[in-house]
Amino acid sequence: MRNQILKSRRSAEQSLLGGMALASLTAACIWLVLGPAPEVADYLIAVVLLFALFLASLIVMHLVGSTRRQMEAALESRASAEQRAIEALRESEAQWKEVFEHNPVMYFMVDAEGIVLSVNTFGAAQLGYLVSELRGQPVLGVFFEADRDAVRKSVEICLAHIGQTHSWEIRKVRKDGSALWVRENAKAVRRQDDRLIVLIACEDITERKEAENALRQSGNYLAEAQRLSHTGSFGWRVATGEIIWSDETFRIFGFEKAPSVALDMVIQRIHPDDRAGAQQTIDRASRDGRDFDHEYRLLMPGGSVKYVHAAAHAVTDASGGIEFVGAATDVTARRRAEEKLHEAQAELAHVTRVTALGELAASIAHEVNQPLAAVVANASAALRWLDRDTPELQEARSALGSIVDDGNRAGEVIQRVRGLVSKTADQKAPLDINAVVNEVVTLLHRELFSHRIVLRKELAPALGQVLGDRIQLQQVILNLVINAIEAMQPVTDRPRKLAIRTHQEDADQILVTVTDSGVGLAVQNADRLFAPFFTTKSDGMGMGLSICRSIVESHGGRLSASINVGPGATFQFSLPMHQEDHTP
Amino acid sequence: MTGRSNSPRNVGGPDEPIVYVVDDDVSVREALRNLFRSVGLRVEVFGSGAEFLQSKLPDVASCLILDIRLPRLSGLDFQADLAKAGIHIPIVFMTGHGDIPMTVRAMKAGAVDFLTKPFRDQDMLDAVTAAIERDRNSRNEAKIRSDLHALFATLTAREREVMALVTTGLMNKQIAAEIGIAEITVKIHRGNIMRKMAAKSLAELVKMAQALEIQRPAPPQ
Structure with missing residues (x-):
């Protein structure tokens, strides 16, 4: 442009000089043609021509001058615009540099050998370095020893796939040795000078990583728990x-x-x-x-x-x-332990049951002897009726009928004793608690007799059934009665009275009470009464009441003791009534 | 069965001996009733001592089969009560095992026998037979004794005095001197005594005096 402007000025000057030279040449020619004293007309023509030429030169010169001015103005404005553009460019560059240097993203430019070619100030500062400290250094220096292989591999992948962006998360190590987690986005590019470089932008994800770790840890804890x-x-x-x-x-x-x-x-x-x-x-x-x-x-x-x-x-x-x-x-382990415990308790209950029966041996023998004596007597009678000259068949038959009854009765006693001696598993069935009481009492007649105890049974008629294990409930009653008998042993100055009562406590509870007129309970023992191994007897094992309580509780009932208003103590237990429409 | 035959008798005759059974266990007492009936013995059974006492007891040879363990009033207490009431009936106790101390007490108190349940039928029948025999004997003795008392009651006061002295072995002369009457009068009294008392010999009269527990009157000062 500038050349063009200069060229147009030069041409303007040249045309001016050319015009002037042409004018002079024309004057000289005129001079030569006309001679020194031209005719006036000729002279006039020459002068007019000369003037015209001169005028023409002036016009041309003016034209050239104005063109040149226009061109110079144009040139000038073009130069200032250029200047502005340069300034804007410079500003923009500074701005971008600012962005590059301080954008909260760490930028690294690394060569194929892993040497840092450039890093932004933010990036260096994040790692606690100056830019100058990093530039020219191997980039592996900002990674933990353990992670360096991973870094090398990642960079290799980038170099193998030029132009593709790869990202990964990794720890970096600061100058002071502390760590920060970053997410790196990297891409390998080929420069104009054909050198391969890797551009890396990383963002600090330490907080997220910590949160993630905390979450994972909490998850791990939970899983572990x-x-x-x-x-x-x-x-x-x-x-x-x-x-x-x-x-x-x-x-x-x-x-x-x-x-x-x-x-x-x-x-x-x-x-x-x-x-x-x-x-x-x-x-x-x-x-x-x-x-x-x-x-x-x-x-x-x-x-x-x-x-x-x-x-x-x-x-x-x-x-x-x-x-x-x-x-x-x-809960398998717990169930197994419970089963074991249950077995142990059953074993213990069995031992105490057998022990109690041992104490009742004489009483039981008596209960078997009674029907046995009747059987023998009836059998002898039957033989004699038959041995008569005229056999008395009717009498013999009647005697034999009695033998059957008495044999069955003896059998029942034996069966009851065998039941108490046997180790049965829990067999809960609907049963009549009055019958259970009566079954126990038949084993105790003689025992009560030999201790001169008067028994009173007050069994409520038409009681509902309870769902229970017959043997276990017999054991509870047996235990309570034996305890009552023993509690009345020292009593000599008043009647020894034992009462067994059953009654309906409320709509769904049946209550069984065993009341004696014995020595009663010491207040200080009330709490320990049902504790295992607690006994006030010289030869007691202290398991009886403890087992009774666990039996009653396993039936969903409660066993308690109280001191009578008069002499003696009362033990009572409740049992829930059996509901026919009970849904499991 | 046992080789010993118990011939059937006419059960229920007025002089037939009676066996009483007291046991609270109905099957035992009914079995005993059956057993005794089968050998032709009269039998009456009771559930308690009180029931037995309330019943009228005919005056025939009898015995009582008593369970030593009765509720409320035990067999032993009942035995004592009977003795107090003057009812002297031979008792055969039925006991269970382990009742030795009670058995000893029962025997000391005059029980005839005791049998452990379950007992052999023959043992029971033997015991009952023996008890009835004993009762029969004691009833006979009691009869003799009361007859003797009746005879003795017919004697006059002087005759009783003479009888006491005669049965101590004094001569007529000594008796006469003792009570200050003539020897002949003693002889007359003595004849009357022998007749009234239906004594065939002096020895018999001495026995009677012993049975009557006649004491020689204290000699006058």
Whole structure:
């Protein structure tokens, strides 16, 4: 442009000089043609021509001058615009540099050998360095020793795929040795000079990472806690049937971990005997949307049995659907321990029962002897009736009938004793408590007699049934009566009276009381009365009442003792009545 | 059965001995009733001592089979009560095992026998037979004694005095001197005594005096 302007000026000057030279040449020619004294006309023409030429030169010169001015103005404005553009560029560059240097992202430019070519101030500052301290240094210096291989590999991947962005998360180490987590986005590019470089932008994700770690740790703790407590958690969306289990729940049920669980699968794993009950609980829960709590057994593929206790809380989600959140605990070990304990208790109960029977041996022998004596007498009589000259068949038959009755009676006593001696498992059945009382009392007649005790039975008629183990309840009554007998042993100055009563306490309770007129209870012993190994007897084991209480409690009742208004003590136990329509 | 035959008798005759049974166990007492009936013995059974006492007891040879363990009033106490009431009936106790101290007490108190339940039928029948025999004997003795008392009651006061001295072995002369009457009068009294008392000899009269427990009157000062 500038050249153009200069060129146009030069041409203007040249045309001016050319015009002037042409004018001079023309004057000279005129001069030569006309001579020194031209005719006036000729002279005039020459002068007019000369003037015209001169005028023409002037016009041309003016034209050239104005063009030149226009061009110079144009040139000038062009230069200032150029200047502005340069300034703007410079500003923009500074701005970008500012952005580059202080944008809260760490930028690194690394060559193929891993030497830092450039780093922004923010990046250097984040690592506690000056830019100058990093530039020219191997970039591995800002990574932990342990992570360096990973870094090398990542860079290699970038170099192998030029132009592609790769990202990863890694720890960096500050100058002071502290760590920060970063997410790196990196890309390899080829420079104009054909050198390969890797551009890396990293963002500090330490906080997120810490939160993640905390979350993971908390998750780990939870998983560990679940594993240790054998408690798995589960979620169940009723509407969709979606079931989510924790790892421990999978472990308890013995299934491979899977993203979702089918209800059928769960039901199939439940022990066949418990399946109907579990199904009922599930149906009821999904229908009513109320919390549930139940226990069932699992039949594992190996044939082993697990006991699981599941409890769940119902929550309603935003869309009004019901979701159960619950915990399933493997209580097998607890159940086994309980079973063991139960066995031990049964064993102990058996021992005390046999001991009690031992004390009653004479009384029991008497109870067997009575019918036996009758049998022998009747049998002799029958023989004699038959031996007569005219056999008295009617009499003999009657005697034989009595023998059958008495034989049965003796058999019943033996059976009762055998029942008490046997080790039976819990066999709860509906039974009449009055019958239980009577069965025990028949074993005690002689014992009461030899201690000169008067027994009064007040058994409420038409009592409802209780659900109980006959042998265990017999043991309780037997124990209470033997205790009462022993409590009356020292009494010589008043009648020894024993009362056994049964009555209906309220709509669903039956009460059995055993009242004696013995020495009573010492107030200070009241608390320890039912404790194991507590005894006031010189030869007592101290297990009787403790076992009685656990028997009564296992029947859902309560055993208690009180001091009579008069002499003696009263022991009483309640038993829940058996409900016919009881649903398990 | 045992080789010993118990021929059937006419049960229920007015002079037939009676066996009483007291046992609170109905099957035992009914079995005993059956047993005694089968050998032709009259038998009456009671559930308690009180029931027995309330019944009228005919004056025939009898015995009582008593369970030593009765509720309320034990067999032993009942035995004592009977003695107090002057009812002297031979008692056969039935006991269980381990009742030795009670058995000893029963025997000391005059029980005829005791049998441990369950007892052999023959033992029971033997015991009953023996008890009835004993009762029969004691009833006979009591009869003789009361007859003797009746005879003795017919004697006059002087005759009783003479009888006491005669049965101590004094001569007529000594008796006459003792009570200050003539020897002949003593002889007359003596004849009357022998006749009234139906004594065939002096020895018999001495026995009677012993049975009547006649004491020689204290000699006058």
